[in-house]
Amino acid sequence: MATILVIDDNPAVATALETLFSLHDIDTRAVTSPEDGLALLSREPVDLVVQDMNFHADTTSGEEGVALFGQIRARHPDLPVILLTAWTSLESAVDLVKAGAADYLAKPWDDRKLLATVNNLLELSEARRELARHRDSQQRRRQSLERNNDLCGFVFADAATERVLSLACQVARSELPVLVTGPNGAGKEKIAEILHANSNAKSGPFVALNCGALPGELIEAELFGSEAGAYTGAQRAREGKFEAADGGTLFLDEIGTLPPAGQVKLLRVLETGCFQRLGGNRERHVKVRIVSATNADLRALIRNGQFREDLFYRLNAIELALPPLADRPDDILPLARHFLPAGKQLADDAARALLAYRWPGNVRELRNTMQRAALLAPTATLGAADLGLPAMPTMAPTSADEPDRATIEDALKRNGGVLAQAAAELGLSRQALYRRLDRLGLDRTGTSRD
Numbered sequence: 001m002a003t004i005l006v007i008d009d010n011p012a013v014a015t016a017l018e019t020l021f022s023l024h025d026i027d028t029r030a031v032t033s034p035e036d037g038l039a040l041l042s043r044e045p046v047d048l049v050v051q052d053m054n055f056h057a058d059t060t061s062g063e064e065g066v067a068l069f070g071q072i073r074a075r076h077p078d079l080p081v082i083l084l085t086a087w088t089s090l091e092s093a094v095d096l097v098k099a100g101a102a103d104y105l106a107k108p109w110d111d112r113k114l115l116a117t118v119n120n121l122l123e124l125s126e127a128r129r130e131l132a133r134h135r136d137s138q139q140r141r142r143q144s145l146e147r148n149n150d151l152c153g154f155v156f157a158d159a160a161t162e163r164v165l166s167l168a169c170q171v172a173r174s175e176l177p178v179l180v181t182g183p184n185g186a187g188k189e190k191i192a193e194i195l196h197a198n199s200n201a202k203s204g205p206f207v208a209l210n211c212g213a214l215p216g217e218l219i220e221a222e223l224f225g226s227e228a229g230a231y232t233g234a235q236r237a238r239e240g241k242f243e244a245a246d247g248g249t250l251f252l253d254e255i256g257t258l259p260p261a262g263q264v265k266l267l268r269v270l271e272t273g274c275f276q277r278l279g280g281n282r283e284r285h286v287k288v289r290i291v292s293a294t295n296a297d298l299r300a301l302i303r304n305g306q307f308r309e310d311l312f313y314r315l316n317a318i319e320l321a322l323p324p325l326a327d328r329p330d331d332i333l334p335l336a337r338h339f340l341p342a343g344k345q346l347a348d349d350a351a352r353a354l355l356a357y358r359w360p361g362n363v364r365e366l367r368n369t370m371q372r373a374a375l376l377a378p379t380a381t382l383g384a385a386d387l388g389l390p391a392m393p394t395m396a397p398t399s400a401d402e403p404d405r406a407t408i409e410d411a412l413k414r415n416g417g418v419l420a421q422a423a424a425e426l427g428l429s430r431q432a433l434y435r436r437l438d439r440l441g442l443d444r445t446g447t448s449r450d
Contacts (some may be wrong), residue, residue: 001025001026001027002026002027002047002048002122002125002126003026003027003028003029003044003045003046003047003048004021004026004027004028004029004046004047004048004049004050004118005028005029005030005031005037005040005041005046005048005049005050006018006021006028006029006030006031006049006050006051007030007031007032007033007034007036007037007049007050007051007052007068008030008032008050008051008052008084009032009033009052009054009055010032010052011032013052013084013107014030014031014032015030017030017050018030020111020114020115021118024115026118026122029044029046033055034055034064034067034068034071037049037051037068037072038068038071038072038075041072041075041076041079042075046079047079047080047122047125048079048080048081048082048102048118048121048122048125049072049079049080049081049082050081050082050084050118051065051068051069051072051081051082051083051084052065052084052085053065053066053083053084053085053086053092053093054085054086055068062085062091062092062093063092065083065085065092065093065096066092066095066096069081069083069096069099069101073099073100077100078128080102080121080124080125081096081101081102082101082102082103082104082105082114082117082118082121083096083097083101083103083104083105084104084105084106084107084109085104085105085106085107086106086107090104090106102117102121103117103121105117124434127434128434131434131435131438135438138159138162141162141166142162145162145165145166145169148169149165149169149172149194149198150194150197150198150202151165151169151194152190152193152194152197154187154190154194155331155334155335155338156328156331156334157330157331157333157334158328158329158330158331159330160323160327160328161322161323161328161331164191164320164321164322164323165191165194167320168191168194168195168198168320169194169198171195171318171320172194172195172196172197172198172199173198173199173200174318175200175289176317176318177270177289177290177291177292177314177315177316177317177318178192178195178290178291178292178317178318178319178320179255179291179292179293179294179298179315179316179317179318179319179320180192180291180292180293180294180319180320180322181293181294181295181319181320181321181322182293182295182321182322182323182324183295183324183362184295184361184362184364185325185361185362185363185364185365186322186323186324186325186362186363187322187362187363188253188293188295188322189208189251189253189293191293191320191322192206192208192249192251192291192293193206193251195249195289195291196248196249196251196289196291199249199289201247201248201249201289204245204246204247204248204249205244205245205246205247205248205249206245206248206249206251207241207244207245207248207249207250207251208250208251208253209222209223209241209250209251209252209253210253210254211252211253211254211255211257211258211262212253212254212257213254216259216261216262217231219258219259219262220261220262220265220278221234221238221240221278222240222241223240223241223242223262223265223266224240224242224265224269224275224276224277224278225237225238225239225240225242225243225277225278225280226238226240226277226278226279226280227277227278227279227280228279229279230277230278230279230280231278231279234279237277239277240277242269242275242284242286242288243284243286245286245288246286246287246288247287247288248288248289249288249289249290249291250288250289250290250291251291251292251293252266252290252291252292252293253292253293254293254294254295254296255292255293255294255298255315256294256295256296256298256301256306256307257296258307260308263307263308263311264308266311267308267310267311267314269286270290270311270314270315271314273285273286273287290315292315298312298316299312324359324362325359325362325363325366326358326359329355329439330439331363332354332355332359332366333346333351333354333355333441335363335366335367336351336354336366336370339366339367339370339371339374340370340374340382341374343380344374344377344380344381344382345380345381345382346381346382347381347382347383347384349383349384350382350383350384350386350387351441352384352405353384353387353389354366354387354389355405355440356404356405357389369387369388369389372388373386373387373388403426403428403436405440405442407426408422408426408433408436408437408440408442409442411425411426412442
């Protein structure tokens with residue numbers, strides 16, 4: 001049950017409010033002085049305060065109410081406060097709403113309006129507590145993930161990324177092949193490194209090969225090695241990536257570009273653990289964990305006859321799908337700050353620009369942008385203009401629950417920081433607005449917390 005504290009020096013008013021709230025199943029405490037109110041707040045949990053603005057019959061300036069609100073705000077910054085005011089202290093009440101008070105109501109109040117405001121604020125407080133519990137739970141999960149696994153310096157904050165990393169660490173100790181999917185520049189090779197670092201073969205080598213970076217006639221030699229004279233220019237025998245990765249992990253990037261002959265031979269190695277060097281006839285045995293990656297739709301390639309279905313199922317014993325950076329918005333600012341050299345920082349407009357941009361080049365593009373901006377910016381604080389981002393593409397709201405930052409700031413200012421009213425105007429639930437504020441680093445007045 002929610003608890004309200006009423007602070008009013010008129011015992012009749014305090015009793016009337018206590019009765020009104022109690023009739024609607026709201027536990028209520030009532031005191032008649034600021035000192036008693038602050039004392040009660042120090043020893044009991046309270047969900048909302050309803051306070052008078054005047055505490056002496058011979059004064060109507062509202063100074064006592066201003067002072068009380070200031071002390072409540074200082075000691076309990078997240079506690080919602082409703083102000084009860086006579087017309088003579090209305091200006092002070094309006095100023096306090098701008099400073100963070102939840103709302104103000106004139107005396108004599110309207111019971112229905114007061115109850116509606118109270119219920120909205122209590123629901124908002126519960127949503128905020130739920131969000132805090134969610135953040136705490138997420139933080140504990142993240143700390144556990146980082147404490148119990150080697151994440152190879154992977155920087156993240158987004159829940160979608162956390163799920164991929166958690167699954168990667170979970171399957172790392174298996175010897176099954178893993179297929180990592182996702183767009184170029186999203187961090188697929190880093191996921192492969194994490195799989196290796198947490199595997200039973202972590203003491204063995206980690207060998208990477210970009211299948212798309214070599215012509216078809218050389219890819220087999222790179223994979224399986226070659227004997228002297230196997231092809232023009234092969235003057236001596238050389239081992240391939242499979243031999244180099246024996247006892248460890250072989251990461252095959254852009255696996256969808258592997259030519260048909262290479263696909264056949266790779267399938268055989270996966271089935272038997274045996275292969276022959278190009279131009280040789282001796283069977284060689286290796287024990288290698290295969291991690292492959294692609295930005296292509298392998299199922300579409302199979303339908304078009306460009307990729308073997310049996311090889312796909314061999315490689316895809318476990319699939320890890322890494323979303324594009326645009327779908328991991330909470331990763332953007334932590335990554336951006338990670339890529340900045342010591343002594344450089346982001347201005348608020350730069351942070352907004354980074355969040356608005358869609359990042360078609362993903363993490364790789366973000367890293368290059370930050371490194372270039374840090375090199376060329378004339379000051380230690382990077383502004384939006386220093387980033388050199390093109391006008392398009394920009395991050396479109398992902399749904400009707402995702403208004404942009406400027407729209408949210410305007411709504412909060414128009415509604416004096418009353419989140420229930422701002423959420424209604426934006427067409428959001430209070431929970432959705434809280435999540436959006438947390439993501440954008442804004443407080444309830446629309447001001448950056450940075």
